[in-house]
Amino acid sequence: MSDSMSGAxxxxxxxxxxxxxxxxxSGLADAGKLAISWHKLVPLIAPESEPETRACPHCxxxxxxxxxxxAQCWKKSTPPVAxx
Numbered sequence: 001m002s003d004s005m006s007g008a009x010x011x012x013x014x015x016x017x018x019x020x021x022x023x024x025x026s027g028l029a030d031a032g033k034l035a036i037s038w039h040k041l042v043p044l045i046a047p048e049s050e051p052e053t054r055a056c057p058h059c060x061x062x063x064x065x066x067x068x069x070x071a072q073c074w075k076k077s078t079p080p081v082a083x084x
Contacts, residue, residue, distance in 0.1 A: 011047040018046055054080070
């Protein structure tokens with residue numbers, strides 16, 4: 001699944017909510033079946049990890065690490081060279 005600019009905030013909120021519930025479930029003294037169910041559910045709803053971003057060299061808005069054009073100002077940008 002690719003990260004679109006409009007869906008990124010929703011996925012960030014989902015990641016935060018999952019982390020918060022995980023914290024609460026792990027803090028329960030007798031989580032038992034709830035913890036088992038939660039750990040089965042997380043892989044089904046968990047979005048991919050937060051995408052790497054960088055600042056646009058022109059307008060300074062956050063853009064995808066490998067973007068060749070800024071979604072905000074539309075100016076061309078050269079992605080960083082991969083380190084070996």
